[in-house]
Amino acid sequence: MISITTRFRLHRCLTFFALLGSSNMAFAAEMDMRAGVTDISQRILQLHHYSLAICVVIGLLVFGTMFYSIYAHRRSKHPKPATFHESFRVEVIWTTVPVLILIGLAIPATSALIDIEDNSDADLTVLITGSQWKWHYQYLEADLGYYSNMATPEEQINNFETKGRNYLLEVDRALVLPTDKKVRFLTTADDVIHSWWVPDFAVKQDAIPGYINEAWTRINTPGLYRGQCAELCGKDHAYMPIEVEVLAEEEFDQWIVDQRLAIELASGQAVADRAKTWTMAELIDIGQQVFLDHCATCHEADGSGQGSTYPALAGGEIPNGPMAAHINQVMNGAVDTEMQAWAPQLSDLELASVITYERNAFGNTTADIVQPITIFEAR
Amino acid sequence: MIEAPRYYVPHSSPWPIIGSTALAITAFGAVSFIHQSTEKVAAEGSFGEPIFFIGLAMIAFMMFGWFGIVIRESVKGMNSVMMDRSYRMGMAWFIVSEIMFFAAFFGALFYARIMSVPWLAGAGNNLETHVLLWPEFADTWPLFMTPGGGITEAMEAWGLPFINTVILVTSSVTVTFAHWALKKNHRVLLPIWLAITVALGTTFLTLQVIEYQEAYGELGLTMGSGIYGSTFFMLTGFHGFHVAMGTIILFVMLLRSLRGHFSAENHFAFEAASWYWHFVDVVWLFLFTFVYWF
Amino acid sequence: MAVTADHNIPNRSPLMAFLSRWLLTTNHKEIGTLYMWLSFVLFFIGGAMAMVIRMELFQPGIQFAEPLLYNQMVTLHGLIMVFGVVMPGFVGLANWQLPMMIGAPDMALPRLNNFSFWILPFAFTLLISTLFMEGGAPNFGWTFYAPLSTTYGPPSTDVFIFGVHLMGISSVLGAINIIVTIFNLRVKGMTLMKMPLFVWTWLITAFLLVMVMPVLAGAVTMVLTDRHFGTSFFAAAGGGDPLLFQHVFWFFGHPEVYILILPGFGIASQIIPTFARKKLFGYHSMVYATASIAILSFVVWGHHMFTTGMPLTAELFVMYATMLIAVPTGVKVFNWVATMWRGSITFETPMLFALGFVILFTIGGFSGLMLALVPADFQYHDTFFVVAHFHYVLYPGAIFGIMSAVYYWLPKWTGNMYDERLGKIHFWTAIIGVNMTFFPMHFLGLAGMPRRIVDYSLQFADFNMVASFGAGMLGLTQVLFLYIVIKTIRGGKKATGRVWEGAEGLEWTLASPAPLHTFETPPKFPTPEEDYPRD
Numbered sequence A: 001m002i003s004i005t006t007r008f009r010l011h012r013c014l015t016f017f018a019l020l021g022s023s024n025m026a027f028a029a030e031m032d033m034r035a036g037v038t039d040i041s042q043r044i045l046q047l048h049h050y051s052l053a054i055c056v057v058i059g060l061l062v063f064g065t066m067f068y069s070i071y072a073h074r075r076s077k078h079p080k081p082a083t084f085h086e087s088f089r090v091e092v093i094w095t096t097v098p099v100l101i102l103i104g105l106a107i108p109a110t111s112a113l114i115d116i117e118d119n120s121d122a123d124l125t126v127l128i129t130g131s132q133w134k135w136h137y138q139y140l141e142a143d144l145g146y147y148s149n150m151a152t153p154e155e156q157i158n159n160f161e162t163k164g165r166n167y168l169l170e171v172d173r174a175l176v177l178p179t180d181k182k183v184r185f186l187t188t189a190d191d192v193i194h195s196w197w198v199p200d201f202a203v204k205q206d207a208i209p210g211y212i213n214e215a216w217t218r219i220n221t222p223g224l225y226r227g228q229c230a231e232l233c234g235k236d237h238a239y240m241p242i243e244v245e246v247l248a249e250e251e252f253d254q255w256i257v258d259q260r261l262a263i264e265l266a267s268g269q270a271v272a273d274r275a276k277t278w279t280m281a282e283l284i285d286i287g288q289q290v291f292l293d294h295c296a297t298c299h300e301a302d303g304s305g306q307g308s309t310y311p312a313l314a315g316g317e318i319p320n321g322p323m324a325a326h327i328n329q330v331m332n333g334a335v336d337t338e339m340q341a342w343a344p345q346l347s348d349l350e351l352a353s354v355i356t357y358e359r360n361a362f363g364n365t366t367a368d369i370v371q372p373i374t375i376f377e378a379r
Numbered sequence B: 001m002i003e004a005p006r007y008y009v010p011h012s013s014p015w016p017i018i019g020s021t022a023l024a025i026t027a028f029g030a031v032s033f034i035h036q037s038t039e040k041v042a043a044e045g046s047f048g049e050p051i052f053f054i055g056l057a058m059i060a061f062m063m064f065g066w067f068g069i070v071i072r073e074s075v076k077g078m079n080s081v082m083m084d085r086s087y088r089m090g091m092a093w094f095i096v097s098e099i100m101f102f103a104a105f106f107g108a109l110f111y112a113r114i115m116s117v118p119w120l121a122g123a124g125n126n127l128e129t130h131v132l133l134w135p136e137f138a139d140t141w142p143l144f145m146t147p148g149g150g151i152t153e154a155m156e157a158w159g160l161p162f163i164n165t166v167i168l169v170t171s172s173v174t175v176t177f178a179h180w181a182l183k184k185n186h187r188v189l190l191p192i193w194l195a196i197t198v199a200l201g202t203t204f205l206t207l208q209v210i211e212y213q214e215a216y217g218e219l220g221l222t223m224g225s226g227i228y229g230s231t232f233f234m235l236t237g238f239h240g241f242h243v244a245m246g247t248i249i250l251f252v253m254l255l256r257s258l259r260g261h262f263s264a265e266n267h268f269a270f271e272a273a274s275w276y277w278h279f280v281d282v283v284w285l286f287l288f289t290f291v292y293w294f
Numbered sequence C: 001m002a003v004t005a006d007h008n009i010p011n012r013s014p015l016m017a018f019l020s021r022w023l024l025t026t027n028h029k030e031i032g033t034l035y036m037w038l039s040f041v042l043f044f045i046g047g048a049m050a051m052v053i054r055m056e057l058f059q060p061g062i063q064f065a066e067p068l069l070y071n072q073m074v075t076l077h078g079l080i081m082v083f084g085v086v087m088p089g090f091v092g093l094a095n096w097q098l099p100m101m102i103g104a105p106d107m108a109l110p111r112l113n114n115f116s117f118w119i120l121p122f123a124f125t126l127l128i129s130t131l132f133m134e135g136g137a138p139n140f141g142w143t144f145y146a147p148l149s150t151t152y153g154p155p156s157t158d159v160f161i162f163g164v165h166l167m168g169i170s171s172v173l174g175a176i177n178i179i180v181t182i183f184n185l186r187v188k189g190m191t192l193m194k195m196p197l198f199v200w201t202w203l204i205t206a207f208l209l210v211m212v213m214p215v216l217a218g219a220v221t222m223v224l225t226d227r228h229f230g231t232s233f234f235a236a237a238g239g240g241d242p243l244l245f246q247h248v249f250w251f252f253g254h255p256e257v258y259i260l261i262l263p264g265f266g267i268a269s270q271i272i273p274t275f276a277r278k279k280l281f282g283y284h285s286m287v288y289a290t291a292s293i294a295i296l297s298f299v300v301w302g303h304h305m306f307t308t309g310m311p312l313t314a315e316l317f318v319m320y321a322t323m324l325i326a327v328p329t330g331v332k333v334f335n336w337v338a339t340m341w342r343g344s345i346t347f348e349t350p351m352l353f354a355l356g357f358v359i360l361f362t363i364g365g366f367s368g369l370m371l372a373l374v375p376a377d378f379q380y381h382d383t384f385f386v387v388a389h390f391h392y393v394l395y396p397g398a399i400f401g402i403m404s405a406v407y408y409w410l411p412k413w414t415g416n417m418y419d420e421r422l423g424k425i426h427f428w429t430a431i432i433g434v435n436m437t438f439f440p441m442h443f444l445g446l447a448g449m450p451r452r453i454v455d456y457s458l459q460f461a462d463f464n465m466v467a468s469f470g471a472g473m474l475g476l477t478q479v480l481f482l483y484i485v486i487k488t489i490r491g492g493k494k495a496t497g498r499v500w501e502g503a504e505g506l507e508w509t510l511a512s513p514a515p516l517h518t519f520e521t522p523p524k525f526p527t528p529e530e531d532y533p534r535d
């Protein structure tokens, strides 16, 4: 299936230059900045078109003159060169005219920027925290927060499966926002610098560990919008997508209510999980899925790790050592390494099962079982 | 512009390649040495430390050799006026580059004092940073408590640092006296003033070592105690390193003057050393003002 | 090239003679040659890494470069191209040409000159050796932002740090040498305002180098101490700030990009008048424009940091200052066009590359101007639009500049004419390749493709494929360039001293190839046969 898409694309490449001149819609859409769904994004598009047009006009004039000269003043047509040089008047003109043009550009840019930087009077605030390599969203007013991980499976990335329509741009849990509300984003990070970018909102704000940046948006149309992390943040920088589901105001309010309800249900579920004594098979079953979802990017699906950068868990010291150290390693991570603290990210059951899994998979044979209650007590 | 008929161009020299090899060895040794001693990567069986010191020794060897031939050329009178000017300009621009090196660290100091520390405490558009991330943190300078909770005391300006200021300013004066002595071809006063300067430089360094001991031992002021300690040790440390270099250079000048080198007209090396010394002195004045005093 | 008696001490084995000639030389021409070859070799290494990048990006999905390897390739590609190709290339040209153009016997500090060069092969050996180290090569981009490079950098980061220190030492010493040579060794009568423009632009470039390379050294030093000695320059918990790194880096970084282009401006200003057979239109304004660009370059570094949450006033100031650079740069472009106007133009390879330079650099400048508009930069930043911008100013800018200079002066260096037909083929394939590689990147960026990603979503597939084809073509034609250069060194039509009928300047009063030692007695300036004054 790779070869089919490849051939198809090759075909499109060959006709690329022919298409460039024509007004083929598919290409035109791929070639320009998006208009987006906010007033700001549309103003930025206008600014982009405006500056581009100015550059194109200047370019046509300058290059036009040059090509005329190349044509008309080549030696075979114009054997005797003129001797003029230095003209104060000409220099003044070609210094002042660009200055005027630049002023003409600076005015709309300045006014747009002033509006963009006005973070006051927000209706709703979301704290966005980047970490390697996922986003966490916290609705400050609603006491609601969750992680958002990429949902594209490894198989598609490694070309074993056909790539889906939203390849690399899909997440397990999207950020949900209302229309027509001024939403304020606070961005920060746990480890390295990330950058939260949704082109359709024209919001790109760096998430800097230890500091909080602000940005805002007011979305006009409901829909599903996608973006990506826009600052190199390590190995899986390419795999840190953003998905935003924009709902009409009432739907959004309902969504918040539903989420609160779900949290209560989940905590009830957690109590039940804790009460139960799980079998090895059950835990391994859940644990394997958790491992593939969260751990395999670094430790690899077979636990073999990646060189010295990411330790192998197969036969690893900690997974085969004392239980307490293992639990501690997974729950609290290792300071200043990419091994992060998983306690805030996973439930008791998930942690118990992934640890059980690690101790009994990849050839590790400790036969240890970790129950959710142990994790609960370790918290 | 060219007046002399011929500009002396040496034909081939082994010293540059020795020097660049030495630098590379030092760099390589430094990396393994650091890895060895910080255990960031287990480096058992790596010879970082000896390699590093071999590199340094080679650099020293290169300098002796290189400056040796330059001195010999100068003593033989091969240096034209123009050549002398090349050396002068070279030294002046080298000092400019040194100034910029310090500028990076002063930049960090000012950035911390004017920007990052107040921001962490909520200044400017950083209210949320303070409220959500570092609610306990208060903006002070020196930074007694970091956002992460590290604690330190500040170094008092009017103790050893002030004495050191006096010492360094005095030494700048004494090196100028030495220069006057040289220009008047006073061969007795020249080494005396030079020796005093070297002694002052050495005293400065000794006091700085004591100061560091106090910082680490009593004040809890270390490289690791937040941005205050970071900038403090980076600036004073690199400055101290430059004082050490300057003292060694002046010491060499002292030895050379005892051997009868330099004439009242032709003493570029001496002047370069004194420029360097003045530069180090001026840097210290900035240091004293912004690191210790205000 | 002539070998003088100094270097051929009899009864030495040829190998020893060869080694001692090239290792110990203090001759500006030989050192220039060394620089040019180093730059050329690294061009192929850095280019090969670009090929890896483009092959991985040929299609969506992971082909063969795992994410970590991809990041290492991007990082080393950027570092090598900037520090290993363009800078040594320009320094090599300076070494060869400056003494000849100002009528000096050699560089002012010949031993130092050798030192500056020989540091570099060591520095790049260290840098490239990181590929084979535990944990891999640096993988945080050529901009090595903290904390990715401090807390999370691989162990080889320290090798990279010391490598950068070495490069910094080399550049600063080289720049000092150039400044001193220009100030001190000019022939009598050549006042500053009569210096050829290549000399002027290099003087200003050298000044920039002296000012900013030490700051880069400071930046890497702070990274080192943050990594190993407990300091917290770039960590909020200690009162520092990851953004401090970016400020220090870009204070170096922005002037650095002009270091990468100003000598190219100088080259175009030498070549265009020659082949238009007409004096440069506005010599004085060219000098002032270069100086203004250099001065402005110190206050615009913030334009790389618009999305980092800078205060509004800072954003506005930086935006205006950045836009202002378009004015002096425009003056240069207009001057080149006015020089051609009503000249008598021929199109030998150097001229073709110079014209390609002017046009494509200007396109890159236009996209730079668009990036300077803060609101728009919120959309462009860290996308392939930026990648397109800087490759336009760097490849058909800096690299074309170097290539046109090589074609222009190669006959003077070797005594042989290069193969004009092959040169033209090289030019046309290069210009098609460049545009095919980098033009589609504008579209990718606008459509929303972030830079430094190993894998991308399906809507970016078409243009990436086009770009990869272009890159392949661009890479192949560089092999042709290598062939042309070697062929010229080995023989060819003998060049006259003047080489180009329209050429002016002291270097053309010498024989071709230029003898190893020139102007040991200063030449007459202005030269008798041409009334040289430019004002």
Ligand code: HEA
Pocket (backbone or CB within 6 Å): A055, A058, A062, A098, A099, A101, A102, C143, C257, C258, C260, C261, C303, C304, C322, C323, C325, C326, C327, C329, C330, C331, C333, C361, C362, C363, C364, C365, C366, C367, C368, C369, C371, C372, C373, C377, C380, C381, C382, C386, C389, C390, C393, C394, C397, C398
């Ligand atoms: C040779 C190197 C070079 C040169 C010369 C330039 C020149 C310019 N650059 Fe570029 N730039 C880079 C190399 C270079 N740049 C690199 C490497 C990066 C990325 C670094 C990284 O992140 O890795 C970068 C990134 C970069 C950014 C940051 C983008 C981002 O990350 O978001 C910006 C933003 O303002 C910018 C702006 C400019 C401007 C305004 C110029 C101006 O100097 C251009 C001026 C020229 C013209 C405008 C054309 C000619 C003028 C006329 C014909 C006159 C009339 C024109 C008008 C009035 C419009 N550059």
Ligand code: HEA
Pocket (backbone or CB within 6 Å): C043, C044, C045, C046, C047, C048, C050, C051, C053, C054, C074, C075, C077, C078, C079, C081, C082, C085, C086, C140, C141, C142, C143, C387, C391, C394, C395, C398, C399, C437, C451, C452, C453, C454, C471, C474, C475, C476, C478, C479
């Ligand atoms: C002068 C500087 C310069 C030059 C000349 C180039 C040249 C090229 N660059 Fe580079 N590039 C940068 C400077 C430069 N680049 C910088 C600074 C970055 C940013 C890095 C970062 O983000 O940190 C970058 C990033 C960069 C990216 C972005 C990666 C990413 O963000 O994910 C890409 C992607 O296509 C790219 C491609 C190319 C290509 C195809 C060439 C081609 O022009 C190369 C042409 C090829 C050759 C000249 C060599 C020919 C070699 C062979 C044919 C192989 C055979 C030889 C041997 C095996 C010995 N470059």
Ligand code: CUA
Pocket (backbone or CB within 6 Å): A130, A133, A193, A194, A195, A229, A230, A231, A232, A233, A234, A236, A237, A238, A240
């Ligand atoms: Cu997170 Cu890139």
Ligand SMILES: [Cu+2]
Pocket (backbone or CB within 6 Å): C253, C254, C257, C300, C301, C303, C304
């Ligand atoms: Cu810039």
